[in-house]
Amino acid sequence: MAQGILVFIEQRNGRIRKASLEALSEAIRKAKLVGGDVSAAILGDGVQALTAEIVKYNPAKIYCTESAELKEYATESYADVLSEIIKKADPRFVFAANTALSRDLIPRVATRFDAPCISDAVDISVNDNSLEVTKPIYSAKASGKFAFNNPISFVTLRPNVFAAEPASNGSQPVIENVAAPPLNVRAKVTETHAATGTKIELSEASIVVSGGRGIKGPENWGVLQNLCDVLGAALGASRAVVDAGWIDHQHQVGQTGKTVSPQLYIACGISGAMQHLAGMSSSKVIVAINKDADAPIFKLATYSVVGDVLEIVPKIAEEVKRINEN
Amino acid sequence: MKIAVCVKAVPDTETKVAIGADKKDIDRTGVRYIASPYDEFAIEEAIRLKEKLGGETVGFSLGGNEAVDVLRDALARGLDSAVHLKDDLFNNLDPLSTAKALAAAIADGGFDLILCGQQGVGGDNNQVPAILAELLKLPQATVVVKLEIDGPKFKAEREIEGAHEMVEGTLPAVISAQKGLNEPRYPSIKGVMAARRKEITTKDAAALGVKDAIESSKAKVRIVEFSLPPSRPQGKKIEGDAASQAKELVQLLRNEARVI
Ligand SMILES: Cc1cc2nc3c(=O)[nH]c(=O)nc-3n(C[C@H](O)[C@H](O)[C@H](O)COP(=O)(O)OP(=O)(O)OC[C@H]3O[C@@H](n4cnc5c(N)ncnc54)[C@H](O)[C@@H]3O)c2cc1C
Ligand SMILES: Nc1ncnc2c1ncn2[C@@H]1O[C@H](COP(=O)(O)O)[C@@H](O)[C@H]1O
Numbered sequence: 001m002a003q004g005i006l007v008f009i010e011q012r013n014g015r016i017r018k019a020s021l022e023a024l025s026e027a028i029r030k031a032k033l034v035g036g037d038v039s040a041a042i043l044g045d046g047v048q049a050l051t052a053e054i055v056k057y058n059p060a061k062i063y064c065t066e067s068a069e070l071k072e073y074a075t076e077s078y079a080d081v082l083s084e085i086i087k088k089a090d091p092r093f094v095f096a097a098n099t100a101l102s103r104d105l106i107p108r109v110a111t112r113f114d115a116p117c118i119s120d121a122v123d124i125s126v127n128d129n130s131l132e133v134t135k136p137i138y139s140a141k142a143s144g145k146f147a148f149n150n151p152i153s154f155v156t157l158r159p160n161v162f163a164a165e166p167a168s169n170g171s172q173p174v175i176e177n178v179a180a181p182p183l184n185v186r187a188k189v190t191e192t193h194a195a196t197g198t199k200i201e202l203s204e205a206s207i208v209v210s211g212g213r214g215i216k217g218p219e220n221w222g223v224l225q226n227l228c229d230v231l232g233a234a235l236g237a238s239r240a241v242v243d244a245g246w247i248d249h250q251h252q253v254g255q256t257g258k259t260v261s262p263q264l265y266i267a268c269g270i271s272g273a274m275q276h277l278a279g280m281s282s283s284k285v286i287v288a289i290n291k292d293a294d295a296p297i298f299k300l301a302t303y304s305v306v307g308d309v310l311e312i313v314p315k316i317a318e319e320v321k322r323i324n325e326n
Numbered sequence: 327m328k329i330a331v332c333v334k335a336v337p338d339t340e341t342k343v344a345i346g347a348d349k350k351d352i353d354r355t356g357v358r359y360i361a362s363p364y365d366e367f368a369i370e371e372a373i374r375l376k377e378k379l380g381g382e383t384v385g386f387s388l389g390g391n392e393a394v395d396v397l398r399d400a401l402a403r404g405l406d407s408a409v410h411l412k413d414d415l416f417n418n419l420d421p422l423s424t425a426k427a428l429a430a431a432i433a434d435g436g437f438d439l440i441l442c443g444q445q446g447v448g449g450d451n452n453q454v455p456a457i458l459a460e461l462l463k464l465p466q467a468t469v470v471v472k473l474e475i476d477g478p479k480f481k482a483e484r485e486i487e488g489a490h491e492m493v494e495g496t497l498p499a500v501i502s503a504q505k506g507l508n509e510p511r512y513p514s515i516k517g518v519m520a521a522r523r524k525e526i527t528t529k530d531a532a533a534l535g536v537k538d539a540i541e542s543s544k545a546k547v548r549i550v551e552f553s554l555p556p557s558r559p560q561g562k563k564i565e566g567d568a569a570s571q572a573k574e575l576v577q578l579l580r581n582e583a584r585v586i
Contacts, residue, residue, distance in 0.1 A: 188493065
């Protein structure tokens with residue numbers, strides 16, 4: 001009978017996604033309670049070298065498919081290879097980070113196994129020897145808890161929510177190389193363009209500084225970017241400023257933008273419309289800076305600063321810089 | 327060019343969400359329904375492609391009576407006809423089961439392109455388009471912000487983390503729409519009048535031949551309960567002039583919250 005948890009480890013350009021290691025750590029924590037071993041699956045070109053990074057998290061086994069044909073992600077080739085690995089591992093659960101790649105891939109793979117999939121999990125608990133998965137629904141205005149009743153089930157985990165903890169129990173994972181089956185790809189990536197101005201990826205950043213209409217104009221992004229730089233934060237935005245053409249949609253946080261769950265979210269001149277809250281309400285600490293003391297964002301804020309963003313933000317940046325230098 | 331568009335009727339995004347008595351759904355009393363915002367981009371893209379290349383556009387929506395209004399609105403914008411997938415068995419369906427019903431409705435229609443939204447707001451699953459592509463054995467491109475059709479080929483620009491990716495593939499294919507793909511139009515008065523004469527066909531699970539398949543997949547996942555998120559603890563107000571506010575905030579972030 002199927003048992004244990006297989007974790008799909010995503011890599012791009014030779015770098016493993018941090019969110020995948022979070023999923024791997026969570027699998028190891030939960031496998032103790034549902035039984036079976038944890039294995040990891042990694043595929044791509046030049047991924048053999050990346051197994052050392054996975055070893056630090058101590059899964060029992062690492063399945064590795066190395067192929068030049070897997071250099072660029074393609075839904076069909078990745079689905080073919082991952083399905084092959086799943087057949088070998090025969091797990092009860094498959095975990096993956098809820099990233100752009102997984103959202104494209106995992107439902108398709110789950111379907112090959114006629115299996116259910118719960119996406120964007122923010123909590124996983126064990127009840128009666130099986131998993132119960134909680135995910136935000138209705139743009140985080142509610143949560144849904146789901147349970148599985150199938151030999152194999154899939155879960156994608158929201159980045160930045162589950163802790164990544166390297167672990168060691170003295171044993172060394174077994175590495176099994178799995179040959180890629182013949183691949184037939186009807187839709188392939190022909191080019192990739194890095195978005196301009198995106199220094200740190202929003203959905204994985206541990207600090208996000210976001211700007212809204214209160215920053216007055218696109219000429220003031222520098223003020224926020226400067227704070228991002230001293231904090232190592234990613235730059236976010238409200239829809240109002242994206243629609244106004246002040247910044248690319250890649251930066252939008254909210255219902256029709258990205259969902260972020262950082263340790264610290266600093267909302268600068270953002271009113272706090274529910275569609276914006278949908279994308280950031282699970283942040284651990286929320287700072288709101290707004291000149292209107294009645295702005296709805298303050299209802300959610302851990303720390304409320306009433307004042308002019310353009311005046312306060314540079315002072316915060318200076319203060320952080322001063323402390324960092326000491 | 328024959329195009330299928332999948333449209334989900336969802337509670338208006340302004341809806342104040344309350345949990346239903348059985349805790350297995352939200353309280354639906356007084357909820358106003360709209361097409362999921364991303365589906366509007368899919369509808370618009372279908373209409374534009376037909377305007378350019380000719381052909382036929384058909385909307386598909388699985389759901390209760392709210393789906394009829396949403397389909398009627400899509401017809402008013404310019405879709406040619408619509409299919410309403412309706413059955414008691416379809417209440418509160420998971421993505422796999424939803425896609426099974428949609429795939430059955432779409433499979434033999436001779437479609438060159440199947441357009442979806444990238445996410446049905448509410449369920450927030452981001453799953454149906456990829457499942458649909460797998461069930462129909464078609465290539466896919468999800469979260470698409472630009473689409474070009476060139477004979478039997480498509481070229482799509484997808485949004486991924488920190489980058490845009492160009493995907494080229496063959497039709498038929500499943501494409502899911504992201505904000506940015508186009509600027510959806512509003513229905514014209516003429517469109518609304520014309521929509522009254524357009525046909526909405528209703529199909530149930532038996533007609534679609536998916537009764538057993540859906541009973542089986544529906545049983546694979548169970549709603550334990552829906553709940554409201556815990557309210558956040560009362561925050562702290564930081565007073566004073568800008569300089570002292572900045573100082574105090576940084577101090578709190580370092581020493582109390584320990585996040586910087
Ligand atoms: C279907 C749908 C989807 C949506 N999706 C999203 C989404 O994904 N993300 C999103 O953000 N929005 C979304 N919205 C839009 C949302 O409803 C709001 O319109 C938007 O979030 C407002 O952006 P804002 O806070 O920047 O602007 P405003 O609401 O105009 O707020 C500006 C704030 O800045 C403050 N301010 C002004 N000057 C200063 C100053 N000098 N110093 C300090 N504060 C100042 C003001 O007091 C005000 O609170 C969506 C709406 C709909 C209908
Ligand atoms: N009940 C439904 N009826 C028609 N289309 C749907 C339905 N559910 C999902 N879809 C389509 O699949 C997309 C993604 O939905 P989801 O996977 O639920 O986030 C939506 O934007 C629709 O295009």
